[in-house]
Each structure stands twice: as structure tokens, then as C-alpha cells.
Amino acid sequence: MTFRSAAGARKVPLRHPWWWAGGAVLLLLIAMFTHLLVTNENMRWSVVVAYLFDAEILGGLVTTLELTALAMVAGLALGIVLAVMRLSANPLFRSVSWLWLWFFRGVPPLVQMVFWFNLATLIPVIELGVPLGPTLASWDTNTVISSFSAAILGLALTESAYAAEMIRAGIQAVPKGQTEAALVLGMSKFQVMRRVVLPQAIRIVVPPIGNDLISMLKFTSLVSVLATPDLLYSAQMIYSRNYRTIPLLLVATIWYLVLTTLLTVAQQHVEQRMRLARGTVPGPVGKRLRFLPLFGRA
């Protein structure tokens, strides 16, 4: 055997014939599907276009956004409290938090919404007062619980349970040394949590929370059951009058996709920004978590 040098020889890269075969099949399927979408008359694209910016649809869109934002903010705020309780040294706090998670993670949001909507049958009057003492204020339950507030309650309470678990994981992922370094500076437990632990925990949980936000946007469509005029219910009301069911569902679908796409882009943007903030580039100081007022500088 003599040694044969590879220097100067012609090199043939690996071929991938199956990529091309698989690609061809996929392209064919996509073409067939597009053909179906475009040529099927029942799609009635002209109706879709006509209703895409209809005032009723746009009103529903706003309601959907309001529901998403309110339920998410309330859910996250409650979630932080529950997560801190869950990690507390006080066994009573831990148990209450555990029970809360067990209940609100276990009961479907739709069941909760219907339940909250019918709260008046259980508690006709909501009273604020000293236990065993005088009543300070009272409201008729039916005026407090609208279909909108029942929807918010159902969505926010479910979200609080999921958010609590994510935030707990985030808090536990922050190294213990961070807490110690803050304590030896003389920070109180609250300051340690707010200034040092939570800002780092939030960075860890942004991807799952972004995911949750997108889920929340879609879960708001459940409120159509309570006749809250969200995006889906607005479309339903229109097609119950004109019987153009598929085109109006398409209108709703398009808007849901637009919103989830925007949220996905926003999430990537936030994650990117936070990577930059921890990287080596000393960018302008003002460009970090300022979108969360809680974590801005004091």
C-alpha cells in the first residue's frame, strides 16, 4: 500500500435526492390546497373582503384585545403573588397557594365563566364590611358581574394559576448568590425580590409567558358563550343574520392570525432586546426593561 494524498482531487458533495422528491410532493399539495381556497365559491372571498373592516367586527376585535390585556395583566399580577406565596417559609401561605393552583388549574375556564356569570344565584348581594360588624357598602351581584367581568374572572383566574407556576420556576432559576449579595447590601426581603430576583426571573419566563399570551388571545373566544361581543361573537351575530357562515369565520380567522403574528413578532423583539441587554455591547442605557414600569429604575 502506498499513501494516496487527497490534495487536489475533485470533491463530490453528498446529494440529497429525497429532498427534491419530498419538496415536489409538498409543493403539489400546497398548490391543490390553494386551488381549493381560491376556486371554491362557498368561500365567497368578496364577502370576506367586505366584512374584514366592518364596524361590528372591528368593535369585536377591540373587545377581544381588551379581554386579553385585562385578563393577562390581572393573571400575571396574581401569579407573582401566588408564586411568592408558594416559595414562602410560611406553611399556611404555601398551602393556600397550592390549593388555589389546584382549583383554578383544574377547572376549565369556560366552566368558570359560566359559573361567575351565574354568581347572583349563589350570592345575590355583595357586601363590604367588618366581619360580624357593620356593613360598609353593598352591591347587587347582577350589576357587578356582567358577561365581560365574568369572562375576565374566568380567564384571569385560570391564567394566575399557570403564571404562578412559570414565575415560581423563574424565581427558583435565579442563583441563590444573587439573593445573598442583595441581602448583605442591607436590602429588605421585598427589595431583594423586586430589585434583584424578579427582574431576572422575568427574563427567564418571557418565552413561556409570550406563549401564554397567545393562548390567552385565543381563549377569549370562549366568551362568545356568554354573548360578550368579542371578535368571534361579532362574526357569529353577522352570519346569524346573513347566513354567510364560512366567510365570516374566515374574517375572524384572519384577524386572530394577524394578532397572533403581531404578538409572536413582539415576543421575539423583547427576547432579542433582553439578550442585547445582557451581552457585551454597551448600548444606550435607556433601552432595557423600561416597558415594564415595575422594573424601571426607581
Place this chain on the structure above:
Amino acid sequence: MTDIPLLRVERVSKAFGGNQVLREVSLDVRAGQVQCVIGPSGSGKSTLLRCVNRLEVPDSGHVYLEGEPIGYRWKGESLYELTPSQLAVQRRRMGMVFQNFHLFPHRRVIENVTEGPVVVGGMDRAAAREQAMALLSKVGLAEKADAFPESLSGGQQQRVAIARSLAMRPALMLFDEPTSALDPELVGDVLDVMKDLANEGMTMVVVTHEMGFARDVSDHVVFMDGGCVVESGTPEQIFGAPEHERTRSFLSRVI
């Protein structure tokens, strides 16, 4: 009043599970003194330091800062345990530098140094920045003020950590193996900063494996083994004429 030591550790014991880490350890540190605590790994040096600022609660014994018991207050003849926020006030007077720095990764270098004075001390932000820049210049890192800790070397991070502690103007600085996590060529810069501090009269307790530093900079050396103080004295005594066999065998292994 002059006979009150700045720091007194009085018969402190601590066990983790069945492992007795500290056995009735006592020591006194006078104002302006630099004490080095040396000894083999697992001898309880770090735990002793963590008991001083109550990151670990001693099982028995007490720690006094300027005569005041750490973690308690006198009321008549009884000692009442402090609330976490009262303890936080006591901790402000003791700075601590950790083996692994523990800088806040989400804050710039300058913000790491201003965080304590602004959030805890209620200092005006501009004044805190000015003080922070002075401290960063002192540790030779003024040009890194706007960088994030992640982009610094270990030695630089440790010097920022020292500046962060000094920003609280502590009466006492605790150093927990400040150079043990560093690459050998970065150790010198950190030790230089610590030497400067010592020369300025800062009271320091330094747990270290740097025997050169202990010999040259400290006023007093404490040798610990098995959770006890085996021997303590001036560096000349400990390094020149150690009395105990354990001290001699430890020193012969590390020098």
C-alpha cells in the same frame, strides 16, 4: 468604650445536619485591623464569615458589631430577635465579597455600585453615581462603568464587587475567598485593591488561601481546622514559628 472590639465572635457553633462545621469559635477584630482566616477546605472558615453577617444563623454563641449583638436587640435582660428589616439595617455596616462575585447580571457595572446606596441608603442618584465613579476609578475600572458584568473578566468582576460593597461605606469588610474562583494571572489585581483598602485603615476579615497576602498584609492570622480555631497570632508567629502540629503540617502543604 475603647475596649469594645469592632467585631466579636463569641463561642459560635453551627452544624448542617449531623455535620458540626463550627465548634465554639471565638475571635475579636479591632477597628482598623486586617485579620486573615486560613485553614484547609471544610474547616469552617466560610461558614464563620457567613455567621458574622447572619447569612447563616449560628446554633449557639453570638456575634457583636461594635458591642451590639447581631440579629438581636436588648430589652431589659432579654435578647429579642430582630425583624428581617431591622437585621437589614445591621447588615449595612458590614460589606461582603463572595468567592463567585454575585454581581447583578441585569444591571450595568455602575448600576451595580449605585444600587445599594440608592435603594437601601436613600442616596440621591447623582451623588450615588459620583461616588460610584470614584470607587470604580479606585479599583481601576472607571472605563467599564457602562458595561454589563458578563463582559468582564473574573478579576474585573471581583473588583466591581468590592466597589459595590464599599459604596455602602461599611465599618467592616468580609472577604470570602475572594480570589479562589479567579485565573492565577488575575489574582494580583484583586489583591492589590485589597492591599490598598488595608492601607487606608479598613477593618477586614479575609478568608483566603493566598498565604502571601496573609503574611504580608494582615495584622493577625487565624488558623482553623475541623471547625475550631487551632491557633492565632501575628503573621510572624503563625508563619514563622507555628506552635501546633496541625498548623505546621497545613503550612508545609500550602507554601
